[in-house]
Amino acid sequence: MDFSLSNFLSGLWCEPYDWVKWVHRNLSDNHCPECLMLDGCFFKGDNHPPHPHHPYCHCILENIMHSEVEAKAKVFADYRKFDPYLFNTQGKETHGKEKMFHSWGYDVTDSNYLKSEIERQGLRKYIAGDYKLGFLNKYGQRISIRIEIPNRNSNYNVSFNAGFMVYPNGEIRLNTPYGGK
Ligand SMILES: [Zn+2]
Ligand SMILES: [Zn+2]
Structure with a gap:
């Protein structure tokens, strides 16, 4: 084992370069x-x-420092991903996802709550590296992040995967509020 001063200092004082920029x-x-x-x-x-x-x-x-990720990371979720899309307020969607959210005690009036909660948890987990890589194509790299919300009809929380797209400089944008279990 190497207990040299520089190793000691790098382990103790310097931030690890544990993130990368493509x-x-x-x-x-x-x-x-x-x-x-x-x-x-x-x-x-x-x-x-x-x-x-x-x-x-x-x-x-x-290699980039985690502090750069923390400083620059941002998240954006378009309100329309909830209203009309998720809650199918225009009757044009066939995904049936609104039924799940209804069963957990949420309706379209909760769109702003869900938007801010998905943004908050999404950003925190992205910065923590707590995401799963998804499909990559010419539109970009998708990641999924597990979101947890109270089930208002029981004492338990429910969780599901929200789908995001990764953008330069630490930005992620919500693709789909509910991408799967
Ligand atoms: Zn390349
Ligand atoms: Zn290439």
């Missing part, structure tokens, strides 16, 4: 859309999309 480098003419969407996105060091993403991928993973 950096797409313009080294060739064919820029694949997926790497372009990942460009500038922050991921936890042990929870990032497979790298390199494909043969001849010129992207690099740059």
Whole structure:
């Protein structure tokens, strides 16, 4: 074991570089859309999309400090993801998700509560690296984050996965309030 002063100091005083920033480098003419969407996105060091993403991928993973993630991370959930989408207030949706939320004691008047709760928990868990990588395509990298809310019709909480898309500089945006159990 190495008890050198520098190891001691780095373990004790310095923040670990335990997050990475995906950096797409313009080294060739064919820029694949997926790497372009990942460009500038922050991921936890042990929870990032497979790298390199494909043969001849010129992207690099740059180490960043967790404090940068904490300082820059932000979240956005569009109100319309709840009203009309989740609660199907216009009768155009066939997903049936509103029935689940009704059974837990929520209706469209709770849209702002659910929006702020999903934003709050989503941001906190993203910063903590507590997310699951989902599908990546030309629209970007999806992640899912477990959200917990009280079941107002019982003494228990219910939890479900909310789907987010990752954007550069630590931003995540809600794709779907209820992406699955
Ligand atoms: Zn690529
Ligand atoms: Zn690449």
